[in-house]
Amino acid sequence: xxxxxxxxxxxxxxxxxxxxxxxxxxxxxxxxxxxxxxxxxxxxxxxxxxxxxxxxxxxxxxxxxxxxxxxxxxxxxxxxxxxxxxxxxxxxxxxxxxxxxxxxxxxxxxxxxxxxxxxxxxxxxxxxxxxxxxxxxxxxxxxxxxxxxxxxxxxxxxxxxxxxxxxxxxxxxxxxxxxxxxxxxxxxxxxxxxxxxxxxxxxxxxxxxxxxxxxxxxxxxxxxxxxxxxxxxxxxxxxxxxxxxxxxxxxxxxxxxxxxxxxxxxxxxxxxxxxxxxxxxxxxxxxxxxxxxxxxxxxxxxxxxxxxxxxxxxxxxxxxxxxxxxxxxxxxxxxxxxxxxxxxxxxxxxxxxxxxxxxxxxxxxxxxxxxxxxxxxxxxxxxxxxxxxxxx
Numbered sequence: 469x470x471x472x473x474x475x476x477x478x479x480x481x482x483x484x485x486x487x488x489x490x491x492x493x494x495x496x497x498x499x500x501x502x503x504x505x506x507x508x509x510x511x512x513x514x515x516x517x518x519x520x521x522x523x524x525x526x527x528x529x530x531x532x533x534x535x536x537x538x539x540x541x542x543x544x545x546x547x548x549x550x551x552x553x554x555x556x557x558x559x560x561x562x563x564x565x566x567x568x569x570x571x572x573x574x575x576x577x578x579x580x581x582x583x584x585x586x587x588x589x590x591x592x593x594x595x596x597x598x599x600x601x602x603x604x605x606x607x608x609x610x611x612x613x614x615x616x617x618x619x620x621x622x623x624x625x626x627x628x629x630x631x632x633x634x635x636x637x638x639x640x641x642x643x644x645x646x647x648x649x650x651x652x653x654x655x656x657x658x659x660x661x662x663x664x665x666x667x668x669x670x671x672x673x674x675x676x677x678x679x680x681x682x683x684x685x686x687x688x689x690x691x692x693x694x695x696x697x698x699x700x701x702x703x704x705x706x707x708x709x710x711x712x713x714x715x716x717x718x719x720x721x722x723x724x725x726x727x728x729x730x731x732x733x734x735x736x737x738x739x740x741x742x743x744x745x746x747x748x749x750x751x752x753x754x755x756x757x758x759x760x761x762x763x764x765x766x767x768x769x770x771x772x773x774x775x776x777x778x779x780x781x782x783x784x785x786x787x788x789x790x791x792x793x794x795x796x797x798x799x800x801x802x803x804x805x806x807x808x809x810x811x812x813x814x815x816x817x818x819x820x821x822x823x824x825x826x827x828x829x830x831x832x833x834x835x836x837x838x839x840x841x842x843x844x845x846x847x848x849x850x851x852x853x854x855x856x857x858x859x860x
Contacts, residue, residue: 490818495521498839498846500823508850510824510838515657515689515799518716519764520841526719529760533753543571543749550755557762558725561698563707568733570726571750575688575714576604578724579651581744582710583608585728586649586682588735588743593627596643597651598634600659600829603686612651614659615829635664640675649682649710654700657689660830661794661801669704682709682732688724692716693765693840695797696774703796719761723754770840774798780844781836784851787858789813800836802854807831816857822850 470478472491490507492500497520500507512518519526533550540546555569572578587593597603601614610618611625619625628648632639634656643650650672656662676683685708690700694716697703701711709732714724736743765771774797782793785802792803804810810832814824825835838850 497521498842508822510822510836510850512837512839515715515837517720518692518840519719519761520839523719525760525764526757529756530753533756539751543746548752550752551750554755554759557759565729566727568728568730572724572746573722573748574724576606576609578712578714578726579603579609580606582684582712582726584744589732590648592646592648594647595629595649596647597631599631600656601653602658602828635668637668637671640671643675643679645679647679647681649684650676651684653686655690655796655799658828660827660833661799663796666704669706673706684710686712688712688714690799693771694799717758718754719757721754721757723758780847784848787855789858798837802834804832810834813857817853820853820857822853
């Protein structure tokens with residue numbers, strides 16, 4: 469009989485020559501279970517399972533919706549309760565005037581919709597993003613991502629995209645009256661958890677206002693409580709024109725959104741009609757799961773405990789091999805001398821029962837972004853495994 473591992477290699481498209489090859493048969497809370505071993509999930513499926521795997525409220529919402537209906541029509545045509553209740557709940561988390569939500573299937577799709585929306589609203593085509601930014605792998609999202617190593621083989625890409633340095637106020641002069649939008653992560657994820665100052669973000673907001681271009685904030689990784697606030701831009705006292713979300717939004721189900729105002733979003737309705745369409749965006753089961761996720765985060769204590777849990781991680785990650793620990797909330801990067809030092813540590817940590825990872829554009833840093841539900845004793849256990857893995 470052919471094993472699942474053999475079928476994985478034979479029939480599923482591979483994204484590298486060295487996949488992790490962990491066989492997972494179930495998951496619960498912060499734990500992933502293989503046929504004969506369990507692992508602490510320290511990366512939440514890359515920021516997805518923020519409320520833990522199979523949170524009871526998420527599972528109940530999925531089961532309840534399964535008994536009503538699955539897909540019935542493309543997004544935006546029929547009134548579907550899971551979609552409208554989710555939109556209502558999300559708007560309550562947002563500052564004025566953000567009140568219009570377009571539901572899609574993923575973060576890349578959210579970015580694609582946001583780019584199209586900015587071009588349509590402004591009548592301009594230039595998109596400015598940042599070096600070492602990651603916005604997705606689809607054609608438009610890849611075009612504005614900030615690593616030439618990932619883009620070179622797929623050129624020519626969408627024209628009109630260029631990059632500036634993240635956090636560098638002097639580079640904001642590159643934004644002009646030809647710019648449709650600036651797309652920026654509140655926290656650079658694949659860049660290795662890089663943050664900028666409030667002064668930078670406020671200067672960016674002011675410059676976009678001055679040039680009458682749109683500010684698109686990408687919170688696909690850092691939104692939904694990951695940084696200790698529901699939205700990471702709340703740390704900086706700014707409001708975007710367009711906001712993108714996904715990953716932690718669905719409680720483990722695939723869903724994303726780009727969010728703006730009634731006025732801006734309204735341009736997609738005409739010239740041409742149906743300016744942006746999606747078949748499965750806002751799938752009712754995913755929307756029900758996302759609504760449950762919003763309620764879990766708003767009604768519980770998870771977000772309020774993020775910073776304390778992050779400090780507990782940092783207090784236990786003490787070893788001479790660790791050069792730095794960067795974080796905003798439970799979005800963390802543990803820096804080592806090099807990838808050659810880090811990769812064996814990651815491999816040994818997996819062998820000892822803790823799944824972690826590195827970053828696309830910062831391969832000397834370990835990614836730590838556990839479910840927000842992780843408990844103090846589980847943090848200590850995870851840190852003990854990491855320290856043991858460092859020692860060899």
